[in-house]
Amino acid sequence: xxxxxxxxxxxxxxxxxxxxxxxxxxxxxxxxxxxxxxxxxxxxxxxxxxxxxxxxxxxxxxxxxxxxxxxxxxxxxxxxxxxxxxxxxxxxxxxxxxxxxxxxxxxxxxxxxxxxxxxxxxxxxxxxxxxxxxxxxxxxxxxxxxxxxxxxxxxxxxxxxxxxxxxxxxxxxxxxxxxxxxxxxxxxxxxxxxxxxxxxxxxxxxxxxxxxxxxxxxxxxxxxxxxxxxxx
Amino acid sequence: xxxxxxxxxxxxxxxxxxxxxxxxxxxxxxxxxxxxxxxxxxxxxxxxxxxxxxxxxxxxxxxxxxxxxxxxxxxxxxxxxxxxxxxxxxxxxxxxxxxxxxxxxxxxxxxxxxxxxxxxxxxxxxxxxxxxxxxxxxxxxxxxxxxxxxxxxxxxxxxxxxxxxxxxxxxxxxxxxxxxxxxxxxxxxxxxxxxxxxxxxxxxxxxxxxxxxxxxxxxxxxxxxxxxxxxx
Amino acid sequence: xxxxxxxxxxxxxxxxxxxxxxxxxxxxxxxxxxxxxxxxxxxxxxxxxxxxxxxxxxxxxxxxxxxxxxxxxxxxxxxxxxxxxxxxxxxxxxxxxxxxxxxxxxxxxxxxxxxxxxxxxxxxxxxxxxxxxxxxxxxxxxxxxxxxxxxxxxxxxxxxxxxxxxxxxxxxxxxxxxxxxxxxxxxxxxxxxxxxxxxxxxxxxxxxxxxxxx
Amino acid sequence: xxxxxxxxxxxxxxxxxxxxxxxxxxxxxxxxxxxxxxxxxxxxxxxxxxxxxxxxxxxxxxxxxxxxxxxxxxxxxxxxxxxxxxxxxxxxxxxxxxxxxxxxxxxxxxxxxxxxxxxxxxxxxxxxxxxxxxxxxxxxxxxxxxxxxxxxxxxxxxxxxxxxxxxxxxxxxxxxxxxxxxxxxxxxxxxxxxxxxxxxxxxxxxxxxxxxxx
Numbered sequence: 001x002x003x004x005x006x007x008x009x010x011x012x013x014x015x016x017x018x019x020x021x022x023x024x025x026x027x028x029x030x031x032x033x034x035x036x037x038x039x040x041x042x043x044x045x046x047x048x049x050x051x052x053x054x055x056x057x058x059x060x061x062x063x064x065x066x067x068x069x070x071x072x073x074x075x076x077x078x079x080x081x082x083x084x085x086x087x088x089x090x091x092x093x094x095x096x097x098x099x100x101x102x103x104x105x106x107x108x109x110x111x112x113x114x115x116x117x118x119x120x121x122x123x124x125x126x127x128x129x130x131x132x133x134x135x136x137x138x139x140x141x142x143x144x145x146x147x148x149x150x151x152x153x154x155x156x157x158x159x160x161x162x163x164x165x166x167x168x169x170x171x172x173x174x175x176x177x178x179x180x181x182x183x184x185x186x187x188x189x190x191x192x193x194x195x196x197x198x199x200x201x202x203x204x205x206x207x208x209x210x211x212x213x214x215x216x217x218x219x220x221x222x223x224x225x226x227x228x229x230x231x232x
Numbered sequence: 233x234x235x236x237x238x239x240x241x242x243x244x245x246x247x248x249x250x251x252x253x254x255x256x257x258x259x260x261x262x263x264x265x266x267x268x269x270x271x272x273x274x275x276x277x278x279x280x281x282x283x284x285x286x287x288x289x290x291x292x293x294x295x296x297x298x299x300x301x302x303x304x305x306x307x308x309x310x311x312x313x314x315x316x317x318x319x320x321x322x323x324x325x326x327x328x329x330x331x332x333x334x335x336x337x338x339x340x341x342x343x344x345x346x347x348x349x350x351x352x353x354x355x356x357x358x359x360x361x362x363x364x365x366x367x368x369x370x371x372x373x374x375x376x377x378x379x380x381x382x383x384x385x386x387x388x389x390x391x392x393x394x395x396x397x398x399x400x401x402x403x404x405x406x407x408x409x410x411x412x413x414x415x416x417x418x419x420x421x422x423x424x425x426x427x428x429x430x431x432x433x434x435x436x437x438x439x440x441x442x443x444x445x446x447x448x449x450x451x452x453x454x455x456x457x458x459x460x461x462x463x464x
Numbered sequence: 465x466x467x468x469x470x471x472x473x474x475x476x477x478x479x480x481x482x483x484x485x486x487x488x489x490x491x492x493x494x495x496x497x498x499x500x501x502x503x504x505x506x507x508x509x510x511x512x513x514x515x516x517x518x519x520x521x522x523x524x525x526x527x528x529x530x531x532x533x534x535x536x537x538x539x540x541x542x543x544x545x546x547x548x549x550x551x552x553x554x555x556x557x558x559x560x561x562x563x564x565x566x567x568x569x570x571x572x573x574x575x576x577x578x579x580x581x582x583x584x585x586x587x588x589x590x591x592x593x594x595x596x597x598x599x600x601x602x603x604x605x606x607x608x609x610x611x612x613x614x615x616x617x618x619x620x621x622x623x624x625x626x627x628x629x630x631x632x633x634x635x636x637x638x639x640x641x642x643x644x645x646x647x648x649x650x651x652x653x654x655x656x657x658x659x660x661x662x663x664x665x666x667x668x669x670x671x672x673x674x675x676x677x678x
Numbered sequence: 679x680x681x682x683x684x685x686x687x688x689x690x691x692x693x694x695x696x697x698x699x700x701x702x703x704x705x706x707x708x709x710x711x712x713x714x715x716x717x718x719x720x721x722x723x724x725x726x727x728x729x730x731x732x733x734x735x736x737x738x739x740x741x742x743x744x745x746x747x748x749x750x751x752x753x754x755x756x757x758x759x760x761x762x763x764x765x766x767x768x769x770x771x772x773x774x775x776x777x778x779x780x781x782x783x784x785x786x787x788x789x790x791x792x793x794x795x796x797x798x799x800x801x802x803x804x805x806x807x808x809x810x811x812x813x814x815x816x817x818x819x820x821x822x823x824x825x826x827x828x829x830x831x832x833x834x835x836x837x838x839x840x841x842x843x844x845x846x847x848x849x850x851x852x853x854x855x856x857x858x859x860x861x862x863x864x865x866x867x868x869x870x871x872x873x874x875x876x877x878x879x880x881x882x883x884x885x886x887x888x889x890x891x892x
Contacts, residue, residue, distance in 0.1 A: 003697030004719070004756070028512040028548070029534040031527060054548070055588070081587025082534065090586070102511060102591040103552025107348065110549050114763065115770025115812055116339065117375050119351035123556070123597050128580070128624045129589065136368050138377060143349050145370060164721075164756040169435070171539075173528040175512045176548040182767060198755030203401070204436055205758035206547070208729050210699050210721070210773040223527035226534060235483030236505070236542070260726040260762070261748040263741060286762070287802070313801025314748065322800070334725060334805040335766025342763050346549065347556025347598055355770070355811050360794070360838045361803065396507075396542040401759075405742040407726045408762040414553060430541030437544035438761070440515050442485050442507070442559040455741035458748060 004197065005163045008214040010040050013188055016214075017044040022151035024109065024184050025053040026177035029082055030062030032169075034157040034190035036219040038066055041155075047071040052109065052149050054102065054176050055079050056086035060229055070094055076149065078102035082226075099129060104146055106176050112148035113182025113211075119146055154184030157218070158207070161191040162198070165212025166205040174206065181207045188214040236429065237395045240446040242272050245420055248446075249276040254383035256341065256416050257285040258409035261314055262294030264401075266389040266422035268451040270298055273387075279303040284341065284381050286334065286408055287311050288318035292461055302326055308381065310334035314458075331361060336378055338408050344380035345414025345443075351378055386416030389450070390439070393423040394430070397444025398437040406438065413439045420446040468637035471654065472605050474499040476564055476635050479603055480506050484561040485515065485554075487595055489578075490533045491566035492605045507543070509560055511591040513551045516543025532591070552591065556598040563599035565592060567606040567631075569621045572648040572668035574631040576604060577623035589626065596627035608636035608665050615667040617641065617648070638662060641670060649673055682851035685868065686819050688713040690778055690849050693817055694720050698775040699729065699768075701809055703792075704747045705780035706819040721757070723774055725805040727765045730757025746805070766805065770812040777813035779806060781820040781848075783835045786862040786882035788845040790818060791837035803840065810841035822850035822879050829881040831855065831862070852876060855884060863887055 027033025049072045057064030064083045074096040080086040089095035101123050111118055120143035124130050134145040156177040159170035181187050189212050259265025281304045289296030296315045306328040312318040321327035333355050352375035356362050366377040388409040391402035413419050421444050473495035487509045507516045510531040517537040525536030569577040576596050579589045609615055634641040639662050640652035648670040659678050687709035701723045721730045724745040731751040739750030783791040790810050793803040823829055848855040853876050854866035862884040873892050
């Protein structure tokens with residue numbers, strides 16, 4: 001593989017999806033979840049997928065489309081309220097959901113991505129979410145231990161990439177994408193625009209290309225606001 | 233104080249320095265250490281200062297100028313090799329130096345800055361730097377616990393700020409400044425240029441103004457490369 | 465009932481002061497900007513990575529510019545975009561001056577329950593635990609009682625907690641309460657209600673502010 | 679002595695392959711770019727927050743564009759600036775393909791000592807521990823012996839360690855060694871040296887590569 005030209009087509013990236021993999025996905029309520037890569041995940045036919053991401057998207061947007069197909073076996077997320085089907089699957093036992101406070105979840109992904117081994121926090125102490133979490137006492141005070149998260153494959157969305165995989169984001173579509181981009185063994189970035197090396201301002205690059213393995217052009221966002229879908 | 237106009241002069245910020253304070257300073261080998269704020273620290277006459285930063289600068293650049301005055305009682309840093317006087321003070325017992333691996337030190341500052349309670353790592357295990365550090369066992373594996381760092385005052389250098397304190401940096405003068413900016417109770421940014429709110433691209437802002445309390449204009453960098461000073 | 469929500473939001477809008485960095489939760493808190501005095505200039509924070517958002521654009525909302533509830537917004541001058549860890553770093557480290565969250569129950573010591581009703585829908589906790597832990601000041605908004613009349617200001621919460629001892633003020637359509645280390649104090653009556661009304665609809669004991677009489 | 683350093687740097691330059699992300703330590707490793715084949719295109723990483731640096735500008739060096747050793751550099755096309763946590767995240771998480779560090783001692787199991795000589799100057803550890811821990815491949819460069827003739831490739835290091843079991847290759851002016859779970863193997867002789875020379879100047883036991891004879 002040419003490390004200075006990571007641009008790939010969907011035929012190249014399809015074999016990266018596999019049964020039983022742990023998939024990290026970027027996005028917040030579907031905003032910033034790479035739509036074409038989710039379609040590719042769906043078309044790949046893989047099953048028993050372990051998902052890690054902020055939320056379950058909407059049934060028609062983001063990772064939600066995949067969750068609804070019942071091919072994910074687990075999800076670590078901060079909420080699933082925007083995808084009622086995810087809630088049904090959870091109640092039926094078809095989808096194992098682990099809730100993590102939103103910022104803590106992001107830090108867990110970051111901890112894995114930057115090669116650390118988890119962290120201590122008081123967030124969640126004395127709540128349901130503290131169950132099964134190790135308590136660590138430092139100087140007489142108890143903290144929850146939060147474990148790092150990593151995965152086999154990471155999929156992120158960015159506005160622009162150069163061929164090395166340097167990424168620039170788009171407003172609130174940035175959200176957790178820079179963290180997800182660091183945490184997987186292999187990371188694919190779906191982008192609106194691909195430019196040559198040297199065409200991005202080195203100051204504006206948010207994710208250095210060293211973290212990115214493949215860059216694919218988006219086939220389009222096709223965004224639907226929630227009020228456009230209600231009653232459908 | 234006007235939270236939308238944090239621009240201050242040196243008369244306003246001088247009372248923020250006090251004897252015995254813990255001072256976090258940005259910069260890497262002096263690059264990105266705010267020169268005018270260091271002068272201000274020196275002029276303030278404060279003593280018994282606890283310093284936290286990447287290194288001890290050079291004797292004529294960065295925090296080095298202050299260290300040489302023997303008014304710092306301790307320093308947490310990753311190395312002091314560029315400032316021989318710091319080494320002498322350490323050997324004489326006049327300056328207590330705690331070494332932390334460079335990336336771990338940055339993460340400790342970040343941990344304090346983002347309101348977490350430290351983290352676990354394998355870096356440094358089995359070395360001198362592991363002495364006195366708590367060991368935490370998670371799933372049968374031992375890790376070093378690294379504590380968060382915070383301070384009374386943080387001083388950072390940036391290329392541009394708007395009046396809200398949003399910061400944009402300059403090439404490798406960015407280094408640890410974005411982390412130092414988050415970790416102190418009060419943070420002062422020394423900048424080359426101050427602009428109105430709305431004049432920075434919201435995508436290029438590295439440190440949001442919510443972390444910054446005061447913005448002061450620099451009186452100039454007056455940089456000296458090491459080869460310009462050798463033999464002086 | 466819709467009216468009660470508007471009354472609460474209107475009263476809560478008075479809590480905002482110029483210069484503050486403010487996070488508004490979903491539900492009743494999201495109505496607050498409609499009642500904000502135009503002379504009060506605050507920066508609204510959104511968990512997804514935006515400080516300084518403004519009203520939704522009238523036409524052509526941008527899918528890549530939305531708040532944490534997924535609704536389109538704009539960005540004000542001086543606003544910034546950042547990733548989720550910076551966003552929550554701001555929350556946990558006390559850079560949010562004021563968080564106003566919707567609530568299911570608040571207990572007299574300030575324990576907040578607002579994320580789960582066991583056996584019913586479990587949408588997940590989102591960012592509520594961190595806001596409750598890290599915001600400099602936390603205000604809980606809720607209707608004073610359940611639809612069946614059951615009080616929501618309680619001695620001990622019957623619901624799983626979001627965070628302990630975090631709420632400093634409660635605003636309902638009937639009253640405003642303050643909470644400190646001494647417990648619950650009735651601070652204000654909303655128009656049309658008496659202290660006796662509040663006693664009848666509040667499970668927890670409370671003291672009376674100096675300004676109020678039985 | 680200067681010559682030995684250049685010989686080591688020249689040999690080490692052959693370890694770089696097009697496409698690699700490479701971190702070079704201070705001392706001998708910093709000489710490597712002088713010997714790099716122009717057809718070998720790598721991205722150099724600098725701890726202070728720069729991926730993709732190039733040679734120093736011939737005139738007017740920029741104080742705000744330097745490498746981790748404090749010397750001026752340039753940035754290549756595709757290079758990026760970032761903060762120190764991103765820089766070390768890249769190191770710890772294995773995104774640096776190759777780190778080449780100067781060394782004081784290496785033991786036969788790959789333990790590295792390169793940061794402190796007790797009783798002498800203690801400059802501090804800098805980023806060496808993380809590079810030793812996180813780089814995909816770590817090569818140690820050093821002159822084969824101390825000035826007093828004492829071997830630096832040892833059975834057990836007599837100096838405080840930087841990291842354990844991290845060095846995969848050692849390059850000196852006399853030889854190249856590889857280290858794996860079976861221990862030390864002499865892989866190459868540098869021009870002018872025999873296996874017997876190496877035995878005489880190496881404290882640790884070592885095996886011989888298939889390509890070499892006693």
